[in-house]
Amino acid sequence: MSTSPKLFDRLHEEFRRRHYSYETEKSYIHWIKEFIRFHNMTPPRDLGAEAIEAFLTHLAIHKRVAASTQNQAFSALIFLYREVYHLDTDWNLDALRARTTRYVPTVLSREETIAVLNQMSGVARLVAQILYGSGLRLREGLNLRIKDLDFAQHQIIVRDTKGRESRVTPLPDVLIDSLTQHLQIVKRWHEMDLKLGFGAVMLPYALDRKYPNANRQWIWQFVFPAKSRRRDSHSGQIGRYHLHPSNVQKNLKQAVFLANIQKRVSCHTLRHSFATHLLQDGYDIRTVQELLGHKDVKTTMIYTHVLNRGGRGVRSPLDG
Known part of the structure; x- marks a missing residue:
């Protein structure tokens, strides 16, 4: 994937320009790399809504990630396509979403x-x-x-x-x-x-x-x-x-x-x-x-x- 270095340079520039925290930047970069690996190193610009659906479904079924984790991965991809590629991200995705669980937090006396x-x-x-x-x-x-x-x-x-x-x-x-x-x-x-x-x-x-x-x-x-x-x-x-x-x-x-x-x-x-x-x-x-x-x-x-x-x-x- 010869365009990767240029792509990630552009991502870093957009993160800085929008004042994203270092932790958010690191998380988004991680999920974008996972997305690219999942699709056999195909450049993201050559992929579309179906590829995103497949990736999010994979996270829910095979990786069994929490809903918040799947949402973070989705947000990273939205950032990539909207802010770097300047494409419309009004997707009507049919991906299987991770189950949201409501839990009572552990509290110490x-x-x-x-x-x-x-x-x-x-x-x-x-x-x-x-x-x-x-x-x-x-x-x-x-x-x-x-x-x-x-x-x-x-x-x-x-x-x-x-x-x-x-x-x-x-x-x-x-x-x-x-x-x-x-x-x-x-x-x-x-x-x-x-x-x-x-x-x-x-x-x-x-x-x-x-x-x-x-x-x-x-x-x-x-x-x-x-x-x-x-x-x-x-x-x-x-x-x-x-x-x-x-x-x-x-x-x-x-x-x-x-x-x-x-x-x-x-x-x-x-x-x-x-x-x-x-x-x-x-x-x-x-x-x-x-x-x-x-x-x-x-x-x-x-x-x-x-x-x-x-x-x-x-x-x-x-x-x-």
Whole structure:
């Protein structure tokens, strides 16, 4: 497929121009490559609606992906044909869609949450405390920059979110001392990097072209940088990216085991617990919706299940 390099260069340009997050860009590129492989390396321009139907059906039947995953693959293909090829994407597809399941999220009690956090250590623990204390997704926590922490107002400004809209959420008072000490270490790393000729960080929205020296400024550095430097594939500059998600995920998994919690817990469970505990404390659903960054209050309503005692508040006859 000789046109692939040119195609993916065009894709990267469109992602940058529309200010898509790095994570979205990576996911879309993955699905477009999977689509091309599925059709034996045929250039996508030579394929049409039937090819897309076949691919989406394959994901549902053979790969057994979740509905959200299939929708993400579909969105990637829409982006390709609409934004790169400038073709009409008003397709009437007859693909078998993955089944949408409504699930009740796993939530930790306050005691369980503290037990897990107490088994964690180092930077991973600080990240987990922010996920629970501020209701952040893991990627949102790792993408935090120095300028996003407002110690004076006790708040965190969350940018580059899932819906590409910023929001404000509380910065727990109990973390201020720990974060201050952590940032002192990070600043020493950054000053050392600058002396060695490094210190550049990847900037969102192509700001490096508008502000050529901003990528070395302290305020743009990641709150949780990686311990090692790496070369940015886009700019070619060497700097520190944020901590890899697996560092937090592995530490949390071990902490859950040590705390003897018999639930399936992930980093997102901490966000679920944040929302649930706020509702238990009497905060209204709209406030929680805003803090979580949900566009529709129906998404937030799923946490109200814990406010009922037992199944829909019904007392079991066995207890009688």
